[in-house]
Amino acid sequence: MKIVVLVKQVPDTWAEKRLDPDTLTVDRASVDGLINEMDEFAVEEALQLAEKHGGEVTVVCMGPEGATDAYKKALQMGVDKAVFLTDPALAGSDAVGTSYALAQVLGTLEYDLVILGSEASDARTSIVPALLAERLGLPQLTFASKVEVDGTSIKINRQTDYGHDVVEAGLPAVVSVVEKINEPRYPSFKGIMAAKKKPVQTLDAAAAAIDTARVGAVGSWSKVLDATVTPPRSKGTIVTDEGSGGVELADFLATKKFV
Amino acid sequence: MLDPQLPAEYEELRKTVEEFAHTEVSPVIGDYYERHAFPYPLVAAMGRMGLFGLPFPEQYGGMGGDYFALCLALEELARVDSSLAITLEAGVSLGAMPLYRFGTQEQKQRWLPDLCSGERLGAFGLTEPDGGSDAGATKTSARLESAGSGGSWVVNGSKSFITNSGTDITSLVTVTAVTGPQQEGRKEISSIVIPSGTPGFTVEPGYSKVGWCASDTHGLSFADCRVPEENLLGERGRGYAQFLRILDEGRIAIAALATGLAQGCVDESLRYARERAAFGRRIEQYQAIQFKIADMEARAHTARLAYRHAAALLIHGRPFKKQAAIAKLVASSAAMENAREATQIFGGYGFMNEFPVGRFYRDAKILEIGEGTSEVQRLLIARDLGLPA
Numbered sequence: 001m002k003i004v005v006l007v008k009q010v011p012d013t014w015a016e017k018r019l020d021p022d023t024l025t026v027d028r029a030s031v032d033g034l035i036n037e038m039d040e041f042a043v044e045e046a047l048q049l050a051e052k053h054g055g056e057v058t059v060v061c062m063g064p065e066g067a068t069d070a071y072k073k074a075l076q077m078g079v080d081k082a083v084f085l086t087d088p089a090l091a092g093s094d095a096v097g098t099s100y101a102l103a104q105v106l107g108t109l110e111y112d113l114v115i116l117g118s119e120a121s122d123a124r125t126s127i128v129p130a131l132l133a134e135r136l137g138l139p140q141l142t143f144a145s146k147v148e149v150d151g152t153s154i155k156i157n158r159q160t161d162y163g164h165d166v167v168e169a170g171l172p173a174v175v176s177v178v179e180k181i182n183e184p185r186y187p188s189f190k191g192i193m194a195a196k197k198k199p200v201q202t203l204d205a206a207a208a209a210i211d212t213a214r215v216g217a218v219g220s221w222s223k224v225l226d227a228t229v230t231p232p233r234s235k236g237t238i239v240t241d242e243g244s245g246g247v248e249l250a251d252f253l254a255t256k257k258f259v
Numbered sequence: 260m261l262d263p264q265l266p267a268e269y270e271e272l273r274k275t276v277e278e279f280a281h282t283e284v285s286p287v288i289g290d291y292y293e294r295h296a297f298p299y300p301l302v303a304a305m306g307r308m309g310l311f312g313l314p315f316p317e318q319y320g321g322m323g324g325d326y327f328a329l330c331l332a333l334e335e336l337a338r339v340d341s342s343l344a345i346t347l348e349a350g351v352s353l354g355a356m357p358l359y360r361f362g363t364q365e366q367k368q369r370w371l372p373d374l375c376s377g378e379r380l381g382a383f384g385l386t387e388p389d390g391g392s393d394a395g396a397t398k399t400s401a402r403l404e405s406a407g408s409g410g411s412w413v414v415n416g417s418k419s420f421i422t423n424s425g426t427d428i429t430s431l432v433t434v435t436a437v438t439g440p441q442q443e444g445r446k447e448i449s450s451i452v453i454p455s456g457t458p459g460f461t462v463e464p465g466y467s468k469v470g471w472c473a474s475d476t477h478g479l480s481f482a483d484c485r486v487p488e489e490n491l492l493g494e495r496g497r498g499y500a501q502f503l504r505i506l507d508e509g510r511i512a513i514a515a516l517a518t519g520l521a522q523g524c525v526d527e528s529l530r531y532a533r534e535r536a537a538f539g540r541r542i543e544q545y546q547a548i549q550f551k552i553a554d555m556e557a558r559a560h561t562a563r564l565a566y567r568h569a570a571a572l573l574i575h576g577r578p579f580k581k582q583a584a585i586a587k588l589v590a591s592s593a594a595m596e597n598a599r600e601a602t603q604i605f606g607g608y609g610f611m612n613e614f615p616v617g618r619f620y621r622d623a624k625i626l627e628i629g630e631g632t633s634e635v636q637r638l639l640i641a642r643d644l645g646l647p648a
Contacts, residue, residue, distance in 0.1 A: 076271065185307065185308075186275050186278070186279050186304075186307075186308045187271070187275055187308075188307075188308055188309030188322055189268070189272050189309055189313055189322040189323070189324045189328055190309055190317065190322045190323055190324075191309075192268050192271045192272055192275070193268055193322075193323060193324075196267075196268065
């Protein structure tokens, strides 16, 4: 089975992030980049499926030049090879543009299954998996908390608010996973050493036959008009209870329409 | 030594262990410590990461790394917890390393893969109730019966303070024993591998320890404990030289562990100084606190340089005995002083077991004792300088 796992490099979730005032995009240069956490679950699932059914796992990553940490982590975890799509024209792509670019890269590859995380911790649109499946004309098995492959068909548990749905489709298919699905492995030293020797193919937009008018800030359907930093929390009102504390508390709740 | 940066693959390993220690170990280790329980799930996870196989070749199930890689992992673990770090140190450096260094091909094939995977643990029994640093005082004996034709060693005696010797996954203990009469003023000492569960081999109940409370330490006793003749490890009569070599290396590993503890004290003190306020200001603003933390950082840094230099000499096949002794001396002292100062910065909270610095304080002292006391390190340095024995 040939599996492609898609990963994104995101700014460290714990780091203080800021927006570039000119482009209104996240200033990625000022923080450490790492693999999107949810994508580690996708990599783990891809590796487990390949270990169980045999086959090969390719990681595909789209990002600015030098944003190599995400796919390297996947290689260290055990993925066989990497394809890195990077081109200045891709900068600022929204979810629609991103899904188009990724679909074009997938067009250059052979695969039975595409796996990715169900959302990225930076943009959090959570729609790339569905957009990608639509562009590829493949079944979309999103929000999977369990994946089973049987010959040419695939069955997942789709996590929902009320529990889960069981969804089945034929291969090839696009699967997005949630954190419940597995426990991602830590790379071993052997994996770290081996990753240095694994093949990495770097593509620019032209090599993936990407029409640059359909990607980047220019080709995006959505546009960020303005951005405001979340204001710091203001200090609450402190009421010293001099016998009327209860009344004041009830009044406060009433004015806020809690009671 | 000229390149100030770690090679990329070592840095990746360091970051991976750092992440593991913070994500997996930090939230749960306090509870194991409190209960004096061995953290099997964490040891298994370390095994899956390949930490127990770090310095061994892939043909025995190892990671194809080296002793330096092991030291980095120990440092990062000990920044968060020393019990797990010593479990790894003893498992690799004392449990598996003697087999790798001195074992026959057959012994290596038989024992190493399980030890490298972390599915089983090995231990090394040198210290006895009446002799630690004075290894020549070894009283445990091994008598060879029916040599040559399915013969066996009959072991009698006892060992003290043996790490990893009594876990559910311990597969063997290598013990030093007197195997023959005194020659040239020294007893004939050999190393013998005793598999767990061998009749006559008793693991005594765990000690009540001041620190390292989530690690496994027992006294062992042997009463007519019989193992096959081929369980002799390395040459007969070479036991003394073997454990000297093992201890020399082990000192670098303990120095790495001590460096981690010293750095962990800096990490915790910085965090605490930034959130704790006293007399209307955060305590990080007081020079008294700043100077303490600066001294702590300087000690951790110096310790790190010392152990990394010794490890570099070791992996390049150069003499490292003195540098290993210096590293162990300096790093254990740094750990002890940093633990004391970190506890002081935490004030009353530092005396509470629920804060990591309390654990660090309890875990630091043993570093000046185990695998060669600080006095022994000074002796080794003095000998190397040509001072008389």
